[in-house]
Amino acid sequence: MKKLKRSGRLVDMTYFLLQNPNQLISLTYFAERYQSAKSSISEDLTIVKSIFESEKMGYLTTVPGASGGVRYEPAVPLEEGERLVQSLCERLEDASRLLPGGYLYLMDILGQPRFMNEIGRLFAGIYRSREVDGVMTVATKGIPLAYAIGNHLDVPVSIVRKDHRVTEGSVVSINYASGSSNRIQTMSIGRRSISEGANMLIVDDFMKGGGTAQGMAELLKEVKANLVGIAVLVEAATDERVIDDYISLVRLEEVNEKTKQIKAVPGNYSKHLKF
Amino acid sequence: MKKLKRSGRLVDMTYFLLQNPNQLISLTYFAERYQSAKSSISEDLTIVKSIFESEKMGYLTTVPGASGGVRYEPAVPLEEGERLVQSLCERLEDASRLLPGGYLYLMDILGQPRFMNEIGRLFAGIYRSREVDGVMTVATKGIPLAYAIGNHLDVPVSIVRKDHRVTEGSVVSINYASGSSNRIQTMSIGRRSISEGANMLIVDDFMKGGGTAQGMAELLKEVKANLVGIAVLVEAATDERVIDDYISLVRLEEVNEKTKQIKAVPGNYSKHLKF
Known part of the structure; x- marks a missing residue:
């Protein structure tokens, strides 16, 4: 995948999480997918999480640690x-x-x-x-x-x-x-x-x-x-x-x-x- | 819905389009949803469209004119x-x-x-x-x-x-x-x-x-x-x-x-x- 700016990453990340519910996606995966630093990916995910939560699209759970990542769980408010x-x-x-x-x-x-x-x-x-x-x-x-x-x-x-x-x-x-x-x-x-x-x-x-x-x-x-x-x-x-x-x-x-x-x-x- | 910055709009817009495939969503709808000018919404959609197309998530068709809008059609490349x-x-x-x-x-x-x-x-x-x-x-x-x-x-x-x-x-x-x-x-x-x-x-x-x-x-x-x-x-x-x-x-x-x-x-x- 070609290198993306934040705006592009946010669109792709949202799509990716929605297509892969209930799966733990590692930060490393996203960092490699977008050829970006993990710190940038973390910031992206903070934005995604705040929108998912304020718009009540479901739960976005962050799992800390080396084997950690992020998981999207669909729900209806x-x-x-x-x-x-x-x-x-x-x-x-x-x-x-x-x-x-x-x-x-x-x-x-x-x-x-x-x-x-x-x-x-x-x-x-x-x-x-x-x-x-x-x-x-x-x-x-x-x-x-x-x-x-x-x-x-x-x-x-x-x-x-x-x-x-x-x-x-x-x-x-x-x-x-x-x-x-x-x-x-x-x-x-x-x-x-x-x-x-x-x-x-x-x-x-x-x-x-x-x-x-x-x-x-x-x-x-x-x-x-x-x-x-x-x-x-x-x-x-x-x-x-x-x-x-x-x-x-x-x-x-x-x-x-x-x-x-x-x-x-x-x-x-x-x-x-x-x- | 509360007013969102571009980054937030992109996440929500992607989610919204994926949840409503094959439906024509008017620019007016998005402008009201995000309390933003139609010109900003148009720019958002250009970003969304370029990612959808480069990542081949499906077709994002823009219909011009007063009754126009945007339609997402799922497909697999x-x-x-x-x-x-x-x-x-x-x-x-x-x-x-x-x-x-x-x-x-x-x-x-x-x-x-x-x-x-x-x-x-x-x-x-x-x-x-x-x-x-x-x-x-x-x-x-x-x-x-x-x-x-x-x-x-x-x-x-x-x-x-x-x-x-x-x-x-x-x-x-x-x-x-x-x-x-x-x-x-x-x-x-x-x-x-x-x-x-x-x-x-x-x-x-x-x-x-x-x-x-x-x-x-x-x-x-x-x-x-x-x-x-x-x-x-x-x-x-x-x-x-x-x-x-x-x-x-x-x-x-x-x-x-x-x-x-x-x-x-x-x-x-x-x-x-x-x-």
């Missing part, structure tokens, strides 16, 4: 998070989402990569201190959110399937009781896709009884991985929930097919959101 | 694209991927959000001139790449399913012949998920005969949308392909179960890649 959740609630209350059986059409929301990306950044900020090694979700609708979170945390995604497809190789399967229908179902995961001892974050787009999330938690036990959290986009109000340690963005208080009323309120996430 | 494809080829040639029936295990690659993100940026650069309105893929394995491309192009993703799930609302279905098994199968898409007349990019993680991609193309006709391209991550060598207008990153020349040989070479993408 409280205020922006509240705005995001509020817009989600409003969109969910649109009566045209109602499908037979009290289900809600969500694909227009889940189908927006940029919006999912923002939601993923919000969750990444919430779970940043839990040392997540991987994200796990169930096909199909959980995948967009799982990838958005995995992208910001820079960890792999494991996909649980309710069907069994040949291209997964050897699989681990369990039976679980689906909360909504109370039927016994099967879910499987490719044995290669989760390492023993990994700290896994479960992601669910829509949780009612919690049977699916509980099933995923049992799969984790089966492959000797650790459950460090359950991230839920939308939870339905219910009295019969089999799990309670989860973080939700939105809670559906009411879905009334007769009166076409949907009431969505913020979930329990705000207790876990700080900047 | 030729050289970096070649490196990305080369690393993909090497990973694919690992014999431990071989599954019964000549299939390859791909979930470790598809399961890496950051890697998928880079591949998505490569495809977004390739298709930037085709005015893509939306991305379409088939569940499950196509989803990660489809979202990565959709994210960089800032367009929604529509997911085709081979099962029929109740939460999609009204669906459009077609029958198609799967190339590999020659069986007649069904695929469906939620009627709400694609607009009439939309320019759609089809995404497929693995293409053999092309039956799945052709099925998706027929679904597009069914909902009166336009096919503007077919992006394929890995194509298998075959003499019986039903489609030919696609862009692939990697081509499997040989998958030999007996000798455990896999040979992967770059696909036809490079003809379409320029910077």
Whole structure:
């Protein structure tokens, strides 16, 4: 890379940090990249850090010492998070989402990569201190959110399937009781896709009884991985929930097919959101 | 936002442009955001543009005039694209991927959000001139790449399913012949998920005969949308392909179960890649 002035370094450094979240970048790396003295790089990083912090783009942590450097951790500030959740609630209350059986059409929301990306950044900020090694979700609708979170945390995604497809190789399967229908179902995961001892974050787009999330938690036990959290986009109000340690963005208080009323309120996430 | 010096503006501007790809941001917006004169903003953008271009982070297009502004379009430069494809080829040639029936295990690659993100940026650069309105893929394995491309192009993703799930609302279905098994199968898409007349990019993680991609193309006709391209991550060598207008990153020349040989070479993408 050719030698750059400070203004050029600041643009490139910002780009570089955003492209490499959750990775420790050494001062030496930047010094060589820009053919500049470490003291200049330190000053650059002070400027970058002050803007990242005042504009609340996430955390920029400096690790001192010879093996030290700088790490960018994506997050969404409280205020922006509240705005995001509020817009989600409003969109969910649109009566045209109602499908037979009290289900809600969500694909227009889940189908927006940029919006999912923002939601993923919000969750990444919430779970940043839990040392997540991987994200796990169930096909199909959980995948967009799982990838958005995995992208910001820079960890792999494991996909649980309710069907069994040949291209997964050897699989681990369990039976679980689906909360909504109370039927016994099967879910499987490719044995290669989760390492023993990994700290896994479960992601669910829509949780009612919690049977699916509980099933995923049992799969984790089966492959000797650790459950460090359950991230839920939308939870339905219910009295019969089999799990309670989860973080939700939105809670559906009411879905009334007769009166076409949907009431969505913020979930329990705000207790876990700080900047 | 509080008034910033040039150094601060450059950091924030870079962040802002990266977070809002493919959107025209007016000079007025930046002038108000930073409480600065438009002439200063113009100078800032000249600096940002020169770094984006010399470091090949993508295109920064300036639109002149009163309604003008600046637009960032993500792309991957030729050289970096070649490196990305080369690393993909090497990973694919690992014999431990071989599954019964000549299939390859791909979930470790598809399961890496950051890697998928880079591949998505490569495809977004390739298709930037085709005015893509939306991305379409088939569940499950196509989803990660489809979202990565959709994210960089800032367009929604529509997911085709081979099962029929109740939460999609009204669906459009077609029958198609799967190339590999020659069986007649069904695929469906939620009627709400694609607009009439939309320019759609089809995404497929693995293409053999092309039956799945052709099925998706027929679904597009069914909902009166336009096919503007077919992006394929890995194509298998075959003499019986039903489609030919696609862009692939990697081509499997040989998958030999007996000798455990896999040979992967770059696909036809490079003809379409320029910077």
